[in-house]
Amino acid sequence: MSGLHLVPIYLADRHRILDRLGVALERTFLTTVRIRKPWFDPEVSFDKSRGQYNSSALLKLLLDDPAYSGGKVLGVVGVDLFAPVLTYVFGEAQLDGRASVVSLHRLRPEVYGLTADDHLLFTRLLKESTHELGHCFGLLHCAEPACVMHASTYVEEIDVKSEWFCKSCQTTVRSTAG
Amino acid sequence: MRQEAGSILIVDDELSVRDSLEQWFRMDGYRTGGAADANQALELLQAGQWDIVLLDIKMPGIDGMELQRRLRKIDPDLIVIMITAYASVETAVQALKEGAFDYITKPIDPDELSHIVRRASEQRRLRSENVRLKEKVEQLSTPSQIVGESQQMAEVLELVRSVAMTDATVLIRGESGTGKELIAQAIHANSQRRYFPIVPVNCGALPESLLESELFGHEKGAFTGAQYRRKGKLEMANGGTLFLDEVGTIHLKTQVDLLRVLETKEFTRLGGSRPTQVEFRVVAATNQNLEKLVEQGSFREDLYFRLNVFTISIPPLRERREDIPLLAQHFLEDYSLQMNRAFSDFHPKAMDLLVRYGWPGNVRELANAVERALVVGKPPTVHAQDLPLQLSESTAIGVGESLADVERAHVEQILDRTGWNITRAAEILKIDRATLYNKIKKYGLQHR
Numbered sequence: 001m002s003g004l005h006l007v008p009i010y011l012a013d014r015h016r017i018l019d020r021l022g023v024a025l026e027r028t029f030l031t032t033v034r035i036r037k038p039w040f041d042p043e044v045s046f047d048k049s050r051g052q053y054n055s056s057a058l059l060k061l062l063l064d065d066p067a068y069s070g071g072k073v074l075g076v077v078g079v080d081l082f083a084p085v086l087t088y089v090f091g092e093a094q095l096d097g098r099a100s101v102v103s104l105h106r107l108r109p110e111v112y113g114l115t116a117d118d119h120l121l122f123t124r125l126l127k128e129s130t131h132e133l134g135h136c137f138g139l140l141h142c143a144e145p146a147c148v149m150h151a152s153t154y155v156e157e158i159d160v161k162s163e164w165f166c167k168s169c170q171t172t173v174r175s176t177a178g
Numbered sequence: 179m180r181q182e183a184g185s186i187l188i189v190d191d192e193l194s195v196r197d198s199l200e201q202w203f204r205m206d207g208y209r210t211g212g213a214a215d216a217n218q219a220l221e222l223l224q225a226g227q228w229d230i231v232l233l234d235i236k237m238p239g240i241d242g243m244e245l246q247r248r249l250r251k252i253d254p255d256l257i258v259i260m261i262t263a264y265a266s267v268e269t270a271v272q273a274l275k276e277g278a279f280d281y282i283t284k285p286i287d288p289d290e291l292s293h294i295v296r297r298a299s300e301q302r303r304l305r306s307e308n309v310r311l312k313e314k315v316e317q318l319s320t321p322s323q324i325v326g327e328s329q330q331m332a333e334v335l336e337l338v339r340s341v342a343m344t345d346a347t348v349l350i351r352g353e354s355g356t357g358k359e360l361i362a363q364a365i366h367a368n369s370q371r372r373y374f375p376i377v378p379v380n381c382g383a384l385p386e387s388l389l390e391s392e393l394f395g396h397e398k399g400a401f402t403g404a405q406y407r408r409k410g411k412l413e414m415a416n417g418g419t420l421f422l423d424e425v426g427t428i429h430l431k432t433q434v435d436l437l438r439v440l441e442t443k444e445f446t447r448l449g450g451s452r453p454t455q456v457e458f459r460v461v462a463a464t465n466q467n468l469e470k471l472v473e474q475g476s477f478r479e480d481l482y483f484r485l486n487v488f489t490i491s492i493p494p495l496r497e498r499r500e501d502i503p504l505l506a507q508h509f510l511e512d513y514s515l516q517m518n519r520a521f522s523d524f525h526p527k528a529m530d531l532l533v534r535y536g537w538p539g540n541v542r543e544l545a546n547a548v549e550r551a552l553v554v555g556k557p558p559t560v561h562a563q564d565l566p567l568q569l570s571e572s573t574a575i576g577v578g579e580s581l582a583d584v585e586r587a588h589v590e591q592i593l594d595r596t597g598w599n600i601t602r603a604a605e606i607l608k609i610d611r612a613t614l615y616n617k618i619k620k621y622g623l624q625h626r
Contacts, residue, residue: 085284087288092201095201140206153288
């Protein structure tokens with residue numbers, strides 16, 4: 001695999017959190033991680049009637065990369081995402097594909113009326129980023145509760161699982177990345 | 179580890195909706211398909227097997243309501259979930275009346291969607307299991323799982339047969355581990371209610387507040403954590419048998435509610451306002467002395483009379499020792515099959531131990547002892563040393579009173595436990611090997 005590209009989209013204080021995320025993902029996927037500026041205008045994915053950004057539209061923008069040279073791409077978004085028909089999503093990915101996107105918005109404790117917690121926010125972001133990238137490596141949701149590929153429909157479920165793949169998912173990622 | 183999921187067909191005229199939902203379910207391991215209109219949906223359904231159909235009510239041409247009717251003609255077991263905009267909730271309710279499993283409003287809350295689909299998959303699984311089970315019911319209707327040839331058990335089985343066909347309330351009494359639940363199942367399986375469920379409620383295992391919600395069910399929001407409406411056991415037992423295990427442990431307040439239900443066959447869910455009608459038979463079981471509880475004031479007398487219509491008392495295993503060899507052999511065959519171990523019999527010494535032991539935990543303890551023996555032993559014969567230690571160390575009934583008798587039994591027991599390893603047995607007995615050989619000779623012990 002030729003690397004992983006992290007693309008910050010509407011992300012304030014992007015360097016601190018992206019640098020940390022990059023280091024952690026390098027360790028998990030055993031690959032080099034590069035941070036790139038977006039090459040598109042993300043505003044076209046905004047849906048006025050919902051006040052949210054369309055995750056499927058963002059995926060398309062990420063895929064349409066003029067400088068594409070292989071590898072996977074993860075858009076890290078600071079705003080709230082939805083997929084058509086669903087009220088919100090934490091992220092979206094192409095199954096067995098190249099692009100994925102993850103939103104920080106609903107991972108923030110403040111959104112649920114709780115005190116901001118940087119450590120918790122980063123842990124959640126790492127889990128969801130690993131999860132979405134796992135889909136890009138062909139992984140489905142895993143029944144193992146501690147596996148990072150376990151499905152999470154609300155934020156507490158993210159906190160329950162670990163940031164690691166179970167043995168079986170790990171094997172799949174290694175063989176696909178190989 | 180990949181989840182075993184089913185197949186979902188999404189019928190919606192909007193491409194983005196189909197794509198979103200297909201993508202969502204594919205991540206969960208479902209096989210997905212999309213149809214833009216009724217014709218495509220019917221084609222896909224005729225071409226292959228689908229477990230669940232997500233169906234948009236509003237579509238050009240044949241709408242979702244009509245399509246549901248047609249789909250049902252092709253596959254009556256199909257689970258249909260309607261998708262609707264807020265404006266058409268009334269139509270969705272109509273769809274439910276016509277057999278849709280549930281409906282979901284656009285835009286869909288991911289949490290609600292996962293919940294509904296999980297429930298739908300479960301229902302689909304239960305339905306197909308139900309068909310298989312119905313076929314099995316007839317062959318299970320004879321209480322074949324109840325093993326025993328003793329006079330006492332013959333009387334119990336006779337009582338079961340005679341009371342099963344009536345609709346009378348039955349109270350099963352017996353020590354822990356005597357098989358009260360099996361008797362309850364036998365009563366149900368021999369009754370006219372056998373095609374309906376027997377729903378067990380372990381009253382002792384639940385705290386008071388949970389027992390209430392377990393029995394009566396609750397409405398959404400009835401208490402913290404009640405996120406969805408939930409049917410109670412009383413409702414689930416409708417048409418069948420409600421088996422109240424450890425009935426002596428029910429709290430006084432719940433006893434009042436339960437008594438009212440038994441009398442009126444009507445109850446209200448927690449947090450609900452309308453009463454629900456139910457119809458079931460009650461079989462209760464206890465290992466406690468209910469009369470004493472009534473005397474102490476911890477069990478209501480009126481409930482006691484309501485439950486104590488017909489009593490079946492199961493004798494403890496120690497009072498029907500003649501059943502032990504039969505039961506032991508039954509468990510041996512059963513577990514051998516389950517564990518894929520080729521055991522066929524018990525060594526006479528092992529059987530002797532089993533028959534002489536007091537079995538405070540009754541049949542359950544015997545089953546556990548045999549299961550353990552099959553794990554540690556070597557096929558095809560279960561030996562005395564394979565049985566749990568407390569059996570061989572129990573004050574064996576029938577050993578002589580003299581010191582020599584006790585010494586003989588003890589030496590033999592240690593030899594058996596060590597598989598006649600003389601060095602090891604001598605170590606345990608804290609004597610030298612020569613002395614042990616002398617004792618073997620003196621008592622004429624033999625390695626069987």
